Amino acid sequence: MALPPESHRLRPDHLPTPFSAAQIHDGSPIGRRIRVRTVRPGIDDAYRQIRLVESDDDGATHEFQPTDANGLPIGDPVRRRSTWLELQGHASQPADRTSLDEVDRVLAWGTESCWRYVVHQDDGTEARFWFARAHPGMPMVVEEWRGGELLERSEGLADGVDD
Numbered sequence: 617m618a619l620p621p622e623s624h625r626l627r628p629d630h631l632p633t634p635f636s637a638a639q640i641h642d643g644s645p646i647g648r649r650i651r652v653r654t655v656r657p658g659i660d661d662a663y664r665q666i667r668l669v670e671s672d673d674d675g676a677t678h679e680f681q682p683t684d685a686n687g688l689p690i691g692d693p694v695r696r697r698s699t700w701l702e703l704q705g706h707a708s709q710p711a712d713r714t715s716l717d718e719v720d721r722v723l724a725w726g727t728e729s730c731w732r733y734v735v736h737q738d739d740g741t742e743a744r745f746w747f748a749r750a751h752p753g754m755p756m757v758v759e760e761w762r763g764g765e766l767l768e769r770s771e772g773l774a775d776g777v778d779d
Contacts, residue, residue, distance in 0.1 A: 619716060620731060626708045631716050633707040634731045634747035637700035643752030646671050647778035650754065651687060654770045661685070666754075667778075675699035703753065707745070709735050721746045723756055724773045730756070741767070751775050 624632035635643070648668040655661050663683045670677035681693040713736045721730045728748040735743045741762045745755040756772040 618718060624704075626705055629711055630708045631711050631714055631733070633704050634733075634749075635704065635707070635752040637704040639752045640703050641671070641673075641676075641700045644668050644671065644676060645777055648776070649778060650775045651683070651773040652770055653685075653773055654768065656768050657766065663687070663773075665689075669695065670697075675702070707733070707747065707755070709733050713737070719746075721748070721757065723748065724771070725775075728756070748772075748775075 620632040620634050622632055624634070624636050626633060646668055650666045652664050652666065653661055654664075663685055665679075665681045665683050665687065667679045667681070668676050669679045675698050677695050677697045679693045679695050682690045684690055715734045717732055719730055719732050720727050721732070728750060730746040730748050733745045733747070735745075737743065739762075741760060744757075744759040744761065746757040747754075748756045751772075754772075756775070758768075758770045760767040760769075
């Protein structure tokens with residue numbers, strides 16, 4: 617099993633992150649577009665698109681656009697700038713409450729080798745993150761569980777670059 621390298625550790629009390637800031641930068645060209653579906657029991661599925669619109673050595677601006685199930689825009693997009701290090705930091709999890717392993721996960725476009733982080737919260741909630749090794753950046757699946765019940769799942773439907 618190949619876990620993320622120690623050099624990805626941002627804090628001594630946290631596990632290494634799946635990707636370094638440099639890997640996220642290198643794997644995120646302008647025009648990268650990720651479509652996401654969020655599922656919550658008893659509520660209609662929600663869809664959004666995250667598109668990288670500006671990039672430099674320090675960070676990037678992403679555009680977040682709610683969409684319908686077919687990917688057609690709903691409402692106005694919101695833009696947010698983050699540094700590459702901030703984006704890496706989103707994946708930093710406390711070592712004393714997180715397990716990490718490598719698993720294959722079926723995603724919308726096929727089976728991918730993923731790092732799975734399972735984070736146990738004080739309130740009994742368990743957050744599960746699957747980072748596809750071939751897709752540096754955000755997790756391709758995020759689930760939140762409590763008492764064996766799924767509270768929410770967000771999953772990547774597509775990850776590509778505009779032509």
